[in-house]
Amino acid sequence: MMKGLKKWRLFSLLAVMTVFLSACGEEYISTLKPAGAVGKEQFNLLLFSITIMALVVIVVSVLYLYAFMKARRSKLGDDYMPKQVEGSHTLEVIWTVIPIVLLLILAVPTLIGTYKFADVKAMEEVDEEGNKTALTVNVTAKLYWWEFEYPEQGIITAQELVVPTGEKVYFNLKAADVKHSFWIPAVGGKMDTNVENMNKFYLEFDEESEGLKDGVFYGKCAELCGPSHALMDFKVKAVDRAEFDQWVAAMQSTEGATASADSTDLGEQTFANSCLMCHAVSGVGAAGAMGPNLTAFGDRNRVAGVLEHSKESLEEWVADPESIKPGNLMTGKYGELSDEEISAVADYIMSLSVEQ
Structure with missing residues (x-):
């Protein structure tokens, strides 16, 4: 009985979330459907960041599942001792360098976009009559x-x-x-x-x-x-x-x-x-x-x-x-x-x- 109630609770939660998220695609207010150059560039940067983060999650999950399946007790026995890699310079370099590289990959386009969107020098440009050209x-x-x-x-x-x-x-x-x-x-x-x-x-x-x-x-x-x-x-x-x-x-x-x-x-x-x-x-x-x-x-x-x-x-x-x-x-x-x-x-x- 309780198991059935839990399923209905989950269904109700998903139904409520569907109602709330149904507004996410409305063009007049949604960041997911950008209607301007700035919004489009920010949206593309968001997709790029999500892709990088998803890649990290996938790689870590695959490594975890691989280690879980390969070193399970039922396969290797209670007395099995895996190779000890503590202090391995190679591994330490790998798990230090890779995050730094990923952070740089994320940071460079983010900084470029930040400075680009903050560039308002054109506000002060004027025409031959001294009138500002930008609205x-x-x-x-x-x-x-x-x-x-x-x-x-x-x-x-x-x-x-x-x-x-x-x-x-x-x-x-x-x-x-x-x-x-x-x-x-x-x-x-x-x-x-x-x-x-x-x-x-x-x-x-x-x-x-x-x-x-x-x-x-x-x-x-x-x-x-x-x-x-x-x-x-x-x-x-x-x-x-x-x-x-x-x-x-x-x-x-x-x-x-x-x-x-x-x-x-x-x-x-x-x-x-x-x-x-x-x-x-x-x-x-x-x-x-x-x-x-x-x-x-x-x-x-x-x-x-x-x-x-x-x-x-x-x-x-x-x-x-x-x-x-x-x-x-x-x-x-x-x-x-x-x-x-x-x-x-x-x-x-x-x-x-x-x-x-």
């Missing part, structure tokens, strides 16, 4: 959201990063409060964002995200940063260069946009009185706002990075953000809004869009 994005990680500033284009957004395909995109990474970590699993390895210093690296996006689930790549915070760390997501929309330029122009055209407290629209009026001090509705401005820039909120695919992009989800967030992301800075600020005001401000925010 640079300043990323600021905050509890529990992401701010993306495009300094050369003079625009700023949040929670959804928009990038062109087929070229290197350089990132300046920093944190506004505690340590976070910027990670787009399907495109490249993570990089920490620190309060004290700025980290820099680049990624390449080979594929447009339109055909993926939700039309975006998923980004994550990969450093435990607080009670809502698991909910600190962002999305990446990868488009061709022409569409990216159109998006930049649309964001730039919002310069000076604001909400009026004198508006006859209840949603805009409520936003101006209760939200505008923390949230901008213009894509042109300075970084460092208290809350995410909402200029293109209507074009996003998530509310607060994790909820379905709908008016109902937005109303839920505005009414009680603490229940969704514990510890976020909006907590406790909107308890005085009526249901009518929450509904109206949700309509207003959902209407903020730059895409045609």
Whole structure:
């Protein structure tokens, strides 16, 4: 009876593992299906390392089984004494040199890749007019959201990063409060964002995200940063260069946009009185706002990075953000809004869009 139960336990464990591992092949978030040059090189290095380690395991296992079968007691008897090789210089050289060689084989491509991915000199290159030729994005990680500033284009957004395909995109990474970590699993390895210093690296996006689930790549915070760390997501929309330029122009055209407290629209009026001090509705401005820039909120695919992009989800967030992301800075600020005001401000925010 117990033997049968153990088998069912094993079956249940394998079934649960299958459910969890079924997401490993999703292109929008899987490191096993890289969608960029950096991710592909890192994936190839991972396969190379696994091959070397598997080879070591196989060789050691074969030697162990060979010794086990050849020197078993039933074959050689109780009194058999094998040849003693203690102090053998030949064997000591072999088991010292081989690990060193294997470590070098692993270390050389790893170091080459590390220095290659850290080469950001192109960030400072300029054309004849003095304009930088590389696209640079300043990323600021905050509890529990992401701010993306495009300094050369003079625009700023949040929670959804928009990038062109087929070229290197350089990132300046920093944190506004505690340590976070910027990670787009399907495109490249993570990089920490620190309060004290700025980290820099680049990624390449080979594929447009339109055909993926939700039309975006998923980004994550990969450093435990607080009670809502698991909910600190962002999305990446990868488009061709022409569409990216159109998006930049649309964001730039919002310069000076604001909400009026004198508006006859209840949603805009409520936003101006209760939200505008923390949230901008213009894509042109300075970084460092208290809350995410909402200029293109209507074009996003998530509310607060994790909820379905709908008016109902937005109303839920505005009414009680603490229940969704514990510890976020909006907590406790909107308890005085009526249901009518929450509904109206949700309509207003959902209407903020730059895409045609």
